[in-house]
Amino acid sequence: MQRAERLKSVASSNALELSGVSRVFGALVAVDNVTFSVTAGERRAILGSNGAGKTTLFNTITGDFPPSNGRIRFFGEDITELPPYERIRRGLRRTYQNSQLFRGLPVLDNLYLAVRGVGRRRMSLLRPGEDHPARVAAQQLAHAIHLEDVADRPVSELSHGQQRQLEIGMALAGAPRFILFDEPAAGLSPAERRELVDILKALPTHIGFIIIEHDLAVALQVAETVTVMHQGRVFKHGLPADIETDPEVQRIYLGGRHG
Amino acid sequence: MTIAIQDTAVRSPANVALHGRIAKYGLLGLALLAYPLMASDFWIVQIGAQTLFMGTIALSLMWLGGYGGMVSLAQLTFAGVAAYMVAVFGVSNRPDISLGWEWWAAIPVALLIATAFATITGMLAARTEGIYTIMITLAIAVAFSLFCRQNYAIFNGFAGFAGLKPPSLFGLDLRAPLPFYYLSLAFAAASYVGVVYVTRSTFGLALQAVRDNPRRMRAIGFNVYAHRVAAYAMSGLLAAVGGLLLAWFNGRISPGTIAAGPCINTLVMAVLGGMVHPIGPYVGALVFILLQNFAIDLIDPERFNLVIGVAFLIIVLASPDGLVGLWQRMTRRRPEGGSSQR
Numbered sequence A: 001m002q003r004a005e006r007l008k009s010v011a012s013s014n015a016l017e018l019s020g021v022s023r024v025f026g027a028l029v030a031v032d033n034v035t036f037s038v039t040a041g042e043r044r045a046i047l048g049s050n051g052a053g054k055t056t057l058f059n060t061i062t063g064d065f066p067p068s069n070g071r072i073r074f075f076g077e078d079i080t081e082l083p084p085y086e087r088i089r090r091g092l093r094r095t096y097q098n099s100q101l102f103r104g105l106p107v108l109d110n111l112y113l114a115v116r117g118v119g120r121r122r123m124s125l126l127r128p129g130e131d132h133p134a135r136v137a138a139q140q141l142a143h144a145i146h147l148e149d150v151a152d153r154p155v156s157e158l159s160h161g162q163q164r165q166l167e168i169g170m171a172l173a174g175a176p177r178f179i180l181f182d183e184p185a186a187g188l189s190p191a192e193r194r195e196l197v198d199i200l201k202a203l204p205t206h207i208g209f210i211i212i213e214h215d216l217a218v219a220l221q222v223a224e225t226v227t228v229m230h231q232g233r234v235f236k237h238g239l240p241a242d243i244e245t246d247p248e249v250q251r252i253y254l255g256g257r258h259g
Numbered sequence B: 001m002t003i004a005i006q007d008t009a010v011r012s013p014a015n016v017a018l019h020g021r022i023a024k025y026g027l028l029g030l031a032l033l034a035y036p037l038m039a040s041d042f043w044i045v046q047i048g049a050q051t052l053f054m055g056t057i058a059l060s061l062m063w064l065g066g067y068g069g070m071v072s073l074a075q076l077t078f079a080g081v082a083a084y085m086v087a088v089f090g091v092s093n094r095p096d097i098s099l100g101w102e103w104w105a106a107i108p109v110a111l112l113i114a115t116a117f118a119t120i121t122g123m124l125a126a127r128t129e130g131i132y133t134i135m136i137t138l139a140i141a142v143a144f145s146l147f148c149r150q151n152y153a154i155f156n157g158f159a160g161f162a163g164l165k166p167p168s169l170f171g172l173d174l175r176a177p178l179p180f181y182y183l184s185l186a187f188a189a190a191s192y193v194g195v196v197y198v199t200r201s202t203f204g205l206a207l208q209a210v211r212d213n214p215r216r217m218r219a220i221g222f223n224v225y226a227h228r229v230a231a232y233a234m235s236g237l238l239a240a241v242g243g244l245l246l247a248w249f250n251g252r253i254s255p256g257t258i259a260a261g262p263c264i265n266t267l268v269m270a271v272l273g274g275m276v277h278p279i280g281p282y283v284g285a286l287v288f289i290l291l292q293n294f295a296i297d298l299i300d301p302e303r304f305n306l307v308i309g310v311a312f313l314i315i316v317l318a319s320p321d322g323l324v325g326l327w328q329r330m331t332r333r334r335p336e337g338g339s340s341q342r
């Protein structure tokens, strides 16, 4: 019910459309002819064992690595050839599996730069006042990711969990329309996981996302649909309840994790 | 109730830190201003003024290395370009080469050309990382010094230029110890304040972010290369300011002043003091210049490099962040400069 309302509130278009996307590294086909689409505002989980090609798929979507084959559309526009920063300006965001933060800078400055990066005039010799719009936006982001109390601390002094939260905050800067989360819960304690789920659930409803998540429990709490990848291909797609009980998924997913 | 609220407002950590900083800078400023009143000419100029302008050249390296993550050996070269250019455009002992411009024209042109030189160096060096940056900047430094030595038409070859002096303002002889000291102090203070200010500007923050994670900076929409080149340009301007004073202090500029050895000394000063805070290069320059002036009384000048080398090793091994890093750890406070300063 809730989901239906949310999907109605945004255009019924696709946020992301992948057709025949592949990426090869030498002889290795890391992503193999992947075709799927995600509607605007939809929240999708991608499951898959280690090396299934999940991160590589993200890299082709964000432009970190161009795909070897296939086309990628973002809200109807073909972005296959665009450099990463152009995709950012169109509202596409990502987080990294290993936090990519500015360790020497305080939390607030990390967020501030993420906000400035999206805008114009990025090379100013002036100090931004605390009432500068980007500064205010950074404050709000710190609040949204529950890091207000440590906003002035350098990243190097944060716990792992706090760094993962900041990683999410960086992706929320500007006006994101669609976010790719790469294993945001990796290495988190159960309490930190709950906090993460709270943050993700509190995101504005028009923001859709794909979340790569090994922890089925986390994935199922925040995602409406699930795609399972295996050996670079889309292996299964469906509703969480069906995926959870699918014997083939059980075998491959759990087998891949532990075998 | 009201009293309690006021109390917390006044004693908030940010306020205490701010007041502490104002007190600290006030004391330091007073000490620097009063210093010449109780020192001899040797201590005012040879130690005091020289520390201030060599420290400024080392500061240009601290800015580039500490905030930008780029270690350049060409900083003294940028200073040398400025020194040569005031000689060429201004007044020297070679009126056949020097254009004899007024100081207010010659000085800005010299600063501009040195900044442009640093920008071009940056365009070459910013494409490289780590050891390659050091190599390419060293190559540029050595090449420029050799070029000056062989070019007689503009750079007057081996002899270089003599007869360089600061302008006389309001009938004041800026070469006299006291005025020269205060001139050096003014330039150093302006450079220091400039660096501290820019460090917290959007550009300064972005530069530190480029140092920490260029990949993420690119991903969030910044031009990493442009930031690096701009950092070189600013370091060139800082070094050039020091270079003017260096030329006036010596009264001359020649290829030997900007040879590879002195270029490396700039790095030694910055590292000795510590690349973690803009005060570091000045501390490093002071220690270096004290050693330079007094070690030769104890051992013969040829051994000076041994003394400075040993001092360098001891300090760097004891504290990779140099003397300022050591001080910060001893006083158990978080580093205040640059990255974590609020």
Ligand SMILES: Nc1ncnc2c1ncn2[C@@H]1O[C@H](COP(=O)(O)OP(=O)(O)OP(=O)(O)O)[C@@H](O)[C@H]1O
Pocket: A025, A028, A030, A048, A049, A050, A051, A052, A053, A054, A055, A056, A057, A097
């Ligand atoms: N830059 C690269 N160069 C060469 N091979 C790569 C590169 N990136 C990924 N691969 C290979 O592509 C395959 C898929 O890797 P990818 O990181 O996409 O997997 P993943 O599903 O994200 O796995 P994990 O759960 O471990 O994060 C792996 O075999 C990996 O070794």
Ligand SMILES: [Mg+2]
Pocket: A054, A055, A056, A097, A182
């Ligand atoms: Mg991965």
